Amino acid sequence: MHELGIVEHVIRTLHDVAEENNVRRIGSVTLEVGEVSGVVMDLLTDCWNWFREKDDLVKGAELLTETIEAVTVCTACDKTYRTVDHGKTCPHCGSKETYLLRGNEFSIKQIEAELFDDPEDGEPETE
Amino acid sequence: MSERSFDIIEVRAGVEADNDRHAALVRERMDREGVYLINLMASPGAGKTTVLCRIIDALSDRFSIGVMEADMDADVDARKVLGHGVKAVQLHTGTSCHMDAKMTMKGLDAFDNPLPDVVILENVGNLVCPAEFDVGSDMRLMILSVPEGDDKPLKYPLMFTVSDWLLVNKIDTAPVFDFDFTRLENNIRPLNPDMEIFPVSAKTGEGMDAFTEKLADRIAAVLAEKRGRTV
Numbered sequence: 001m002h003e004l005g006i007v008e009h010v011i012r013t014l015h016d017v018a019e020e021n022n023v024r025r026i027g028s029v030t031l032e033v034g035e036v037s038g039v040v041m042d043l044l045t046d047c048w049n050w051f052r053e054k055d056d057l058v059k060g061a062e063l064l065t066e067t068i069e070a071v072t073v074c075t076a077c078d079k080t081y082r083t084v085d086h087g088k089t090c091p092h093c094g095s096k097e098t099y100l101l102r103g104n105e106f107s108i109k110q111i112e113a114e115l116f117d118d119p120e121d122g123e124p125e126t127e
Numbered sequence: 128m129s130e131r132s133f134d135i136i137e138v139r140a141g142v143e144a145d146n147d148r149h150a151a152l153v154r155e156r157m158d159r160e161g162v163y164l165i166n167l168m169a170s171p172g173a174g175k176t177t178v179l180c181r182i183i184d185a186l187s188d189r190f191s192i193g194v195m196e197a198d199m200d201a202d203v204d205a206r207k208v209l210g211h212g213v214k215a216v217q218l219h220t221g222t223s224c225h226m227d228a229k230m231t232m233k234g235l236d237a238f239d240n241p242l243p244d245v246v247i248l249e250n251v252g253n254l255v256c257p258a259e260f261d262v263g264s265d266m267r268l269m270i271l272s273v274p275e276g277d278d279k280p281l282k283y284p285l286m287f288t289v290s291d292w293l294l295v296n297k298i299d300t301a302p303v304f305d306f307d308f309t310r311l312e313n314n315i316r317p318l319n320p321d322m323e324i325f326p327v328s329a330k331t332g333e334g335m336d337a338f339t340e341k342l343a344d345r346i347a348a349v350l351a352e353k354r355g356r357t358v
Contacts, residue, residue, distance in 0.1 A: 108138040
């Protein structure tokens, strides 16, 4: 359910990108997803596969993902560790004074897109 | 190239950027029009609508109040709230499990101009997704009810992290449930050291006056600042 809302946001963002770049159709979308972003990828893919058929811009487009490893920093000993292995407690010194350095990302990295041949067909360039 | 080919376009857009942009627009509008927006969030059955009716009854002599009811379907809550003499707008989130900023803006558009002094958004009953989507509110007010247990912050940390104030509702049922306020507070503080916690019973009214008085003062202070700035 949550993933469906996220897919709606992704598609909305893609429409903005398409407008800016004179895109006719999108062939694939690559997401960067942090290990602790809280997004369930299987669900997200299911939602994507359902939603993409309802939108001409992304009809049939493939969803690709790149995972970003989650890393936490300990403020007590300044060392870093893998978040998914140890959570909030530093495995080096046992401190709980830690913060997430990366791993909660959820962003669109790139798209493969078919452009309009003639800018007249699409949104006119307004520069 | 004669064949139609695919180009790679770098996007690098955070997906929440779309929502955050709309949240900033809501916030800007609330500041410009001098309106206080509350995002009320809780599990299904925590007592959102009952609390809301209590807030309305306590504050309506000081402020004009509007309510946005977000539900996936149905308008039972909106009808209940209308009985308390405020303007209510029913929003159906459809397939989505939370309100986002864009839907909030649409909800605001459904009120007559000028907007009420205070707009309360009763979010979808859910402790996960509403926490992740900023709607541009001045306050995120969360309700936890005693029967849900004092370990909720451990299960839904983000909701307790992002919320400003917490109402612990249904305290009249505390003797029946193994609910420990100290344990609750110990679970909350690492997530949110500044969270204000109010034990209340919306049903009996216990603790509600202390809460609504503080809320009214907060709203008055923020509205004065917003309107002072724009005048």
